[in-house]
Amino acid sequence: MGSAQAADTAKGKEIVNANCAGCHGVGVMGAPKIGDNADWSKRVAQGFGALVDNAVNGKGNMPAKGGNPALSAGDIENAVAFLLEDAKVKLSDKQNTKPTVAKAAEAKPKKEAAAAPNAEANAQPTAAANAAGAAKKKPVNTFNRLMKSRAEWNPPPFEDGIHDPENEDVYALQQPKEAFASMPSNAFGNHVDWVKALENGDINPRFDRMDPNKKPFVMDLNIVREVKGSMPNVVYPHKQHTEWLDCSNCHPAIFIPKKGANQISMASILMGEKCGVCHGKVAFPVSECRRCHSQKK
Ligand code: HEC
Ligand code: HEC
Ligand code: HEC
Ligand code: HEC
Structure with a gap:
């Protein structure tokens, strides 16, 4: 040197x-x-x-x-x-x-x-x-995004495989590591607890791309799905979902809006159906059993 x-x-x-x-x-x-x-x-x-x-x-x-x-x-x-x-x-x-x-x-x-x-x-x-x-x-398990070392979390936009590295505007974007530093953290994905971040007011996303004043229609209705065996019951919260999503994101394409009308199983979720349309892709993954199975019997 x-x-x-x-x-x-x-x-x-x-x-x-x-x-x-x-x-x-x-x-x-x-x-x-x-x-x-x-x-x-x-x-x-x-x-x-x-x-x-x-x-x-x-x-x-x-x-x-x-x-x-x-x-x-x-x-x-x-x-x-x-x-x-x-x-x-x-x-x-x-x-x-x-x-x-x-x-x-x-x-x-x-x-x-x-x-x-x-x-x-x-x-x-x-x-x-x-x-x-x-x-x-390179660590051994690079293929498994849950096992990336801390240094590899939230790469800069020109290295994340999502943005076009040839476009020089990617250098002007705020670094995710910097943006996420003060947010409540999680053990998976991009390591931000987005539900808490929204709750705390750390982020203030637009509900509508064109209309900055449009507010979500938040529905506070929990649906409890009883699970046979020793696993705690699943509590599906409408509140946390409708703060992000429109009713039409789920009804009627993914779920018929009627309690108990839908057949949901872990197998279908793991196959990317039902809750698995989002969970494991854009929302927390199936490994976080207790966030869904949250009601003690
Ligand atoms: C917050 C913005 C910012 C960051 C981050 C930054 N730089 Fe700079 N850098 C500047 C600016 C502004 C100048 C011009 C300073 C001047 O000449 O007054 C500069 C100048 C330089 C120079 C030329 C110094 C000279 O004597 O002319 C080098 C070398 C340099 N930076 C290296 C780095 C390296 C290496 C890093 C990362 C570890 C880095 N910079 C990160 C803003 C930054
Ligand atoms: C993330 C997906 C999702 C979103 C978004 C969503 N729902 Fe639902 N909804 C569900 C699920 C899952 C059930 C339970 C279905 C079951 O038990 O089979 C349900 C059930 C319902 C039920 C039936 C309740 C009952 O007691 O029978 C109604 C009514 C309903 N939703 C209305 C809405 C409305 C209105 C919105 C928008 C404000 C909305 N949902 C947004 C997933 C969603
Ligand atoms: C995204 C939410 C979610 C996560 C995460 C999740 N589950 Fe489930 N799980 C469900 C739903 C919904 C059902 C269906 C409940 C019902 O019968 O209506 C279910 C059902 C089950 C059942 C009953 C049998 C079956 O296959 O349907 C078992 C056992 C189970 N889960 C275990 C687990 C374990 C172990 C984990 C963690 C590795 C886990 N679950 C993570 C939502 C989830
Ligand atoms: C259309 C997409 C979508 C579907 C379908 C969906 N979710 Fe979610 N869910 C989300 C998003 C987005 C979040 C918030 C981001 C995150 O936590 O990763 C979330 C958050 C949650 C939370 C966390 C609430 C908290 O307080 O932290 C639970 C529990 C949950 N989902 C359960 C379920 C269950 C059970 C199903 C199936 C019955 C389901 N979700 C279906 C998108 C979805």
Whole structure:
């Protein structure tokens, strides 16, 4: 470490996406834009080391470490090296200076240094080496969205597989991690308890896309479905559903509006029918038995 060439730009990319792109994507408050060769060429005149130091300590409207104190100086070094590489900025020998905020000064596991015994291999990371590094970090059960590690919850919009990463407006969107930080939490999905969030007034969603003043017609009617055996009974609450949904979202396509008129079983829910039309897809999943089976016998 200690120079632009020795930095791990694959790691840098992850750090930038998670911490820096919110401002550097569109150039908030004059931040040099990601991928903008002219912007970054100007900045690098002072040397790589000075850029890293300024990013670590903050400069003008640039908060120290991009506002995330959990990042180490080494993380920032990797991030800045990525920003320069990504903008195709070539460093002269004179510009390739060392940051004064020494990486070693930070309390960080020494494993990284030990894992790079070959200076030559480290100097020019190949695409294959980067890919191997990325693959190594993937936890085993990535296919199971309930088992993602905390760091992988709520990825930024350009990485979530939903938004189009080619559209530069995704960089202007608020980061979900930031938006969700103050909301009541849950153990699944995007880890927000949306029912509580609505109850607390943390969110104030429009009921109608076109009409900002339209209010939902909330019906406070619980339907208790008795369950044979030892499982507690199911309480289906109209209140919490009609705060979000229109009657026509369920009646009559999914449920006939008459108590006991519908055959509902766990099998059908698991197959994506009845309550399973939403639960496990856009509402809490079947694993949360007690949220539905909430009435003791
Ligand atoms: C809140 C917005 C914001 C965030 C988040 C942010 N930056 Fe910046 N950054 C700025 C602004 C604004 C500037 C321009 C500062 C100036 O020149 O006065 C800047 C400038 C920089 C510079 C150039 C410094 C110089 O000496 O010219 C670097 C390098 C940099 N940022 C790196 C990062 C990295 C790495 C991250 C993520 C860890 C990050 N920034 C996150 C707003 C941000
Ligand atoms: C999320 C789905 C959902 C939504 C939205 C919903 N309902 Fe229902 N509704 C149900 C279920 C489930 C039952 C129980 C059916 C059963 O027991 O077989 C039910 C039962 C009913 C019943 C029968 C009550 C009884 O005692 O027989 C009425 C009336 C009714 N709903 C009206 C409404 C109205 C009016 C709205 C909108 C304000 C609405 N529902 C919204 C799912 C929904
Ligand atoms: C989204 C709400 C919901 C969740 C979550 C849920 N259930 Fe159910 N469960 C129901 C409904 C509705 C019925 C049908 C009750 C009836 O007979 O009318 C049911 C029925 C059952 C029955 C009776 C037999 C059958 O298959 O219909 C058992 C046993 C059961 N659930 C176990 C569980 C267990 C264990 C979990 C957690 C792994 C769970 N349920 C999670 C809604 C839910
Ligand atoms: C049309 C979609 C839809 C259907 C069908 C549906 N739900 Fe829901 N349900 C939601 C949404 C959305 C929420 C709120 C978000 C969340 O909690 O994930 C919710 C929340 C709930 C809650 C939580 C209330 C609280 O206080 O936390 C319960 C319990 C529940 N549903 C049970 C059921 C049962 C039982 C059925 C089937 C009889 C059912 N739901 C069918 C969409 C649906």
